[in-house]
Amino acid sequence: MMRRRVVITGMGVVAPGGVGTKNFWKLLCEGRTATRKISTFDPSPFRSRVAAEIDFDAEANGLEPQEIRRMDRAAQLALVAAREAVADSGIDIGRFDPYRVGITIGSAVGATMGLDAEYRVVSNGGRLERVDHRYAVPHLYDYFVPSSFAAEIAWAVGAEGPSTVVSTGCTSGIDSVGHAVELIREGSADVMITGATDAPISPITLACFDAIKATTPRNDDPEHASRPFDATRDGFVLGEGSAIFVLEEFEAAKQRGARILAEITGYAARCNAFHMTGLRPDGVEMAEAIRVALEESRMNPEAIDYINAHGSGTKQNDRHETAAFKRSLGQHAYRTPVSSIKSMVGHSLGAIGSIEIAASVLAIQHNVVPPTANLHNRDPECDLDYVPRIARDHRTDVVLTVGSGFGGFQSAMLLADPSAPMARSAA
Structure with a gap:
């Protein structure tokens, strides 16, 4: 069916x-x-x-x-x-x-x-x-x-x-x-x-x-x-x-002839049941949410063109999700542009996840990855491609956006251009 x-x-x-x-x-x-x-x-x-x-x-x-x-x-x-x-x-x-x-x-x-x-x-x-x-x-x-x-x-x-x-x-x-x-x-x-x-x-x-x-x-x-x-x-x-x-x-x-901005192909949420505000450094719960969202999308990690990170600017979060990307995407994590728009619009708590979905949709529409502003001295433990300071032209058919919240909540969503080959094959 x-x-x-x-x-x-x-x-x-x-x-x-x-x-x-x-x-x-x-x-x-x-x-x-x-x-x-x-x-x-x-x-x-x-x-x-x-x-x-x-x-x-x-x-x-x-x-x-x-x-x-x-x-x-x-x-x-x-x-x-x-x-x-x-x-x-x-x-x-x-x-x-x-x-x-x-x-x-x-x-x-x-x-x-x-x-x-x-x-x-x-x-x-x-x-x-x-x-x-x-x-x-x-x-x-x-x-x-x-x-x-x-x-x-x-x-x-x-x-x-x-x-x-x-x-x-x-x-x-x-x-x-x-x-x-x-x-x-x-x-x-x-x-x-x-x-x-x-x-x-x-x-x-x-x-x-x-x-x-x-x-x-x-x-x-x-x-x-x-x-x-x-x-x-x-x-x-x-x-x-x-x-x-x-x-x-x-x-x-x-x-009805609607203009389709993007398809939501996968979503998953997990909780670490660990600490009210703390995060385990291995990122296992976020990685699991990403894995399930990929499975629901019927995509391999290599399909992801851009990661819209939670990127709050706290040391434990940035290291936690860096570990989660590596755990869930393997070597492809090192080849995938990542950025945090919180560097520009701040962290609006419950609203930011939807604002980041909007940024992900626009990245798909324009094939542009927004930058991580103010990134001048990368943390050695955060060793992925965080697109510092300047937006990047980049083919962006599939975007992963993630969120992390106090209480241990971890969520992941995949969005795709439904006309792109990878999205069509996953449908």
Whole structure:
């Protein structure tokens, strides 16, 4: 029995450096960084005071005053990205059975900014031991439950099928899309609007990462603070953003004349059951996720043309995934370009997996590998081809993108140009 193939037919991105897919890709191709000193609040009390922020004007991007009042920033980013994705796909969702159109949205920390701001209000700046609910916004409950993110997208597009929020930490953006793929493959949906969003740049988030010293203290040089795989790296740079996709069954997409951006050929997730924040240096769990994704894709490791790495810029992560690539791809790992876009757009927690999927799709579309910015002094233990500083023209038919998250989550996804020989033979 032929399995249902799943393709991406539309994409929307709101990321540091610019709103919209074109601005996002331009930033990556130019190797520019969007990291800077935090501007939305006074970061001086914190160890790490830099982030990759989005210059985002909700009203200028089509949100109405009531939507802005109702939604946390993360939901606003997702809605703008979803509108771009649907428009990009050219799909008329009104022609589908609404019960066959679903939503899966990933988020690691939900409505962090809204909750943080409202706590300051109801506690009168933290001075009240018992908060006064009378000062809260009417939609505070929507901030409390991340399911509101999926509901907002569903209302916007008229989807009445499966609706889910996936929260697996920093792999949420891959896992949400992987879940959407499975819903189409098993026949539970024909169209899925999927992706992830997070807007975590807030005092509570900075305090959490300061406590475990995961973020960089390189505050005097924000532009060069995010430096994955570099010997001088000292932690990740927090970011924010959203990427949303329209997924369809391959034959149905062809029949309606859709422009197919990429096919999702394989996905797998594993957990190391080892440590809340630590990683084993051998990378065995990520390697296993990659192996299963390749098996599901019916591809050999040699089919992979580019690896979009997690590349957070922490020493243990960079070494861990370098080991995972070697373990899963063998000698082909040394011949495969690898890069981390977190060097340019920071680490937006649950959203970054979807943003990295978007970068992978664009790499396939343009046959360009985005660079790892700020990579000047490679860690000797990270001895693969990390494409330093300058984008590279490179035939990119099949891309592996991976994610790693606190709690031990490891995810891998393979995307391919369905017109390429390797992708056709795997179908």
